Amino acid sequence: MLFTMLATMAIVTQDQAALRAGARESAAQQAVLWRGDALEVRGRRLDYLQVWDHRRERGGFVRASQVRVTELQPAEAPELLSVLRFVRDTPGAEALGVAYAAAYLQAVPPAQLGPEVFDAIGTLADRLARRAAMKPGQSSSATIAAHLEVVKFYGVAIGGTERDGQLQPCYDGEAFRRVLALPSSAEQRARAALGLTRHDCVDTSLSPVQRLPLDQWRAQVLDQLSAEQFASLPEQTRNQLRLRRAGVWASLAYQQTRRHEPAAAAAAAQRALGELAAVNKTELSDDDRAAYQEAAMRVSASRWAAEAEPTPAAAGLAIRTEAGQPGETCVQLVDARQPQARPLASRCTYGLVWAASARANPAGNALALAVQPLDTWRELWVFRRQGKDWVVDALPPAANGPELGYLEFAGWVPGSDRLLVARESKVEGRVKRSFEVLKPDTGGQAEKSAAAPDQIAAFARWQDPAWKRQTVSLR
Structure with a gap:
């Protein structure tokens, strides 16, 4: 983490403070300063300080009431740390807090340096990154962008990763790593x-x-x-x-x-x-x-x-898997009474096929199977007979995604290919959980839906005991 070494440091305490060409209000404005900006003090004139802004490579004058001056001496370290402790828990003061942390790191004797300042820097940087990820108004966006530039000057790196077509700002965590390396x-x-x-x-x-x-x-x-x-x-x-x-x-x-x-x-x-x-x-x-x-x-x-792998079925429907293209798994639906016969249906996927999840209905004309394309997204495949043929329906947790969610089998309704499912997903920041009765041929649209399974009569009568014992949806 790099900090500019200054002889006498002035920390800007107000957003949109003016850096002027002269020591008067009517002087031309050279730049707009933001909380946390560090200025080198080179003199004083009336109620203005003459300063040099290393970040912008520009000199000028700033009102003394809009900055706090420190000589960066060891005697000032306790006071700087006290201010840092105050602002570290103040939303919106992240850039100012990082500036005080920078001043403290220059002032404190090396023998007295502990993990607290790095804990504060990490906390402030992480909170600023979270603020940048929100959807504020136009004026707030400008302020946050300016604060990001301020902390970047001190060597605090807030980058971004792309998630769902949007940039997710994230702190690189250098200060947190120092906390873990020290006796904290x-x-x-x-x-x-x-x-x-x-x-x-x-x-x-x-x-x-x-x-x-x-x-x-x-x-x-x-x-x-x-x-x-x-x-x-x-x-x-x-x-x-x-x-x-x-x-x-x-x-x-x-x-x-x-x-x-x-x-x-x-x-x-x-x-x-x-x-x-x-x-x-x-x-x-x-x-x-x-x-x-x-x-x-x-x-x-x-x-x-x-869950353990299923034991081979003695009769009825079962699945078997075999390798397809590199990285691909092909699922075959077979009649367990004639395992060597031609598969009834087949479909390949690059996701994980959870063979232990396979559940056939009592009539022997449908089977449900969990398939997980991503670590946070699990779908439900339903093999079902349609006339003389077999079809496979891949039912996702939500129409929009994948982001976070699962759709899981909870039981069969006797005498039909309808099934009970638990569905939970987070799409565009909204979480929804429901328990449903659905027909696979409707594309996953529910016939009945409720927030709790006891609100649907079919769940009371036909829910699978193994599902009730294993599921996380009934938390």
Whole structure:
């Protein structure tokens, strides 16, 4: 992290302060200054300071009341740290806080430097990145853009990854890494771990080969706290760590299944389910409740990795899989009584086929199967007889996506090919969960839908006992 070395530093404390050509209000405006801008003080005239702006390579005059001056001496370090502690929790003051952190790093003797200042820089930078990701008004956009330029001057890197066609601003986490490298408190380490492992800051363009080591590193970061340190944290922070761990381990289960490592994938899926189950739901804030919903969808998408492979069916419908094109799996529907006969239907996919999820209806004319194209998106395939032929319907969690969601089998309605499903998705920031009765030939449109399964009579009579025992949707 690079900071400009100044002899006497003036920190701008007001947005849109004017840098003027002379020491008077009527002088021409040279530039617009923003909170957190650092200026080198070179003199004073009346109620103006003569300064040099290294970021813009321009000199001028600024009102003394719009800046705070520090000589960057060790004696000033405690005062600078006190101001930093105040502004680190003030929304909108992120650039100003980074400026005070820069001044403190120059003033404090090396022997007294601890993790607190890096914890503050990471917290401020992460919050500024989150603010930049929101959809503010035009004036707010200009302010945030200016604050991003200010912190960039101090070496705080806030880049972006593309998600769903939009740029997602994210802090690169350098200060958080320093916190983990220093003898830090449990709360400081927890904040650093959460800041470094955000799901929305994972680059969606990463290949599977690149994604697995990243997820493994995220899991290691989240597990750095000892059992004693974890127990000493506030319950809300413990919940936040459990939710993040659940999502990361669910992604690991998906990645390890792709690499044909069933034992590792099963352990990862069990870990994800365990972390989600350990969440204390009575201690969730509004923001944490949203994170809980997202974590549950991530865990549910990969939960079949924790289930054993099915035993071969003695009679009725079954599936078998074989390799197709490189990276492709072909699913064949077969009559278990005639396994060597020609497949009744076949379809190939680059997603994960969860063979343990296959469920045939009692009439033997339909079968449901879970297929997971992405680590956060699980579809439901329905093989069904249509006259003398067999067709395959691929039913997604939502019409728009993929972003985050799953659609899972919950039971068959006897005497028909209708089935019970649980559906949950997050699309364009909105989460929806429902329990439905649907016919596959309607493209996934529900005949009946409710927010809870006990509001649909068919669920009380026909829900699959294994689904009720295993599902995350009934949390």
